[in-house]
Amino acid sequence: MSPAPIAQPASVLPKNLWNEKGELQRPASIFRNFISSDPKSQFPAEAGRYHLYVSYACPWAHRTLIVRKLKGLEDIIPFTSVMFHMDIKGETPDETGWKFATTETAEPDLEVTPDPLHPDFRRVRQLYYLADPNYSGRFTVPVLWDKKQNTIVSNESSEIIRMLNTEFNGLLPEKYANVDIYPEHLRSQIDDVNPWHYDDINNGVYKCGLGQTQFAYHGAVTKLFDSLDRVEAQLSQNAEKGSGPYYFGDVLTEVDVRLYVTLVRFDPVYVSLFKTNKKMIRYDLPHVHEYMRRLYWEDLAFKETTIMHHIKGHYFESLTMINPSGVVPEGPLPHILPLQV
Ligand SMILES: N[C@@H](CCC(=O)N[C@@H](CS)C(=O)NCC(=O)O)C(=O)O
Known part of the structure; x- marks a missing residue:
């Protein structure tokens, strides 16, 4: 009888994230649908229908937060931020990845709250499984969620910002409809x-x-x-x-x-x-x-x-694989210098 395999902790970093030369290769995002200004489309632009899940830490998600604000979409597309600590490893896959705040750990002023749409969800991965029970990709933010069809419209920031740029213009005051970041x-x-x-x-x-x-x-x-x-x-x-x-x-x-x-x-x-x-x-x-x-x-x-x-x-x-102690350096201070130095 062969010995029982030694249990390996689950990790959010798949082995194929690197090629044979040790270079990082970021996999393409999987959900690539588009919201459209056409009311007959599969994902029509509507106020309150879509929800954005982000992490403030993530530069890709940060793109979507900036464009949401540049376009004055705050009342049309609410958002939730996850906790900043992401579990790279866990005993089981369910214990890895981005997690939602609980009522105890929430920072409500920053929209770091439990998932308002699925209050029992603990992790972003649960959104992916709700959208597709057979999903086998990475559980990344940002996620643009459709409340009506209970699914992910897109998890690709470069495309989400293009949708926000144009497709909600009909619902926006002229001042914001005229903002065009892809002229x-x-x-x-x-x-x-x-x-x-x-x-x-x-x-x-x-x-x-x-x-x-x-x-x-x-x-x-x-x-x-x-x-x-x-x-x-x-x-x-x-x-x-x-x-x-x-x-x-x-x-x-x-x-x-x-x-x-x-x-x-x-x-x-x-x-x-x-x-x-x-x-x-x-x-x-x-x-x-x-x-x-x-x-x-x-x-x-x-x-x-x-x-x-x-x-x-x-x-x-x-990222404890490259900073095992988890110690956060204090500088450089200030993190962002004033304009006049
Ligand atoms: N191509 C995606 C990349 C998103 C992405 O990689 N997000 C990272 C955070 S910075 C993530 O959620 N990683 C979680 C994981 O890999 O499990 C986009 O631009 O939206």
């Missing part, structure tokens, strides 16, 4: 930069931090800083021309949203935890630094959705 005249430029921003910067920091070999880390960190230098050059040209504070000058676009969520986590988290320490934004990339601070200090959609205790607590306390 026609900039689409080809946005489509050109999104892939390298995503690969080298947004996902690039994760490739540095979670790469499993020196080779994987070296490749990722080289690309990351080459690309940050490229962003610095673009913003410095903008400043020389006297154009506005955004990546494309005067118009705030999704590019700003997508860059910001990584930049604001960079010095406080990624530099130390993910070893992205060839440069710090505050000391070495002056135009990037000013760009990020302007977004934070001058636009409440950025400031009010940036919750540093969730961001730092999540990364340093949850």
Whole structure:
């Protein structure tokens, strides 16, 4: 008789998250439906019908919170944030992943509450199983939930922000309907930069931090800083021309949203935890630094959705495979410098 297998703790990190060179490969999101302004569509835009599940810590979910606020969708799409601590490991799979607050651990001012739609749910994974009992992918946030059909519309942030940008316009006052973060005249430029921003910067920091070999880390960190230098050059040209504070000058676009969520986590988290320490934004990339601070200090959609205790607590306390003690570093202080220094 063969010996009983030794029980391994369950982990949220599937083995196929890395290739044979030790490089991180982020799997594609699974739920890819679209809300539409067409009332006859499968997911028509309606006030109060959809609910957003996020973590303030997660940069991908952070994109959706910023756009929800930029578009004035607060009364149309409520949200719930999970607790910042994510269980990477557990005795069983049911004990892993993002969890909802309980009445004792809630931070109601921040919408960190039990799931208002399914008060008995303890984990985000339960939403996925309700949507699809055979689901076998990762249990990620953000999740855009349809209350009518009890299912997930989308768990892909880049697509959720596009829906929020246009599909609810008919329900919004003109001031917000006119906000367009993917404007026609900039689409080809946005489509050109999104892939390298995503690969080298947004996902690039994760490739540095979670790469499993020196080779994987070296490749990722080289690309990351080459690309940050490229962003610095673009913003410095903008400043020389006297154009506005955004990546494309005067118009705030999704590019700003997508860059910001990584930049604001960079010095406080990624530099130390993910070893992205060839440069710090505050000391070495002056135009990037000013760009990020302007977004934070001058636009409440950025400031009010940036919750540093969730961001730092999540990364340093949850990712115990790279920070086994779970100790959270105190600096750099302040986490975000004032605009005038
Ligand atoms: N492509 C997805 C990625 C979302 C994602 O990876 N979220 C992370 C948090 S930052 C997550 O929920 N991870 C949980 C897990 O992997 O179990 C998007 O942009 O929406």
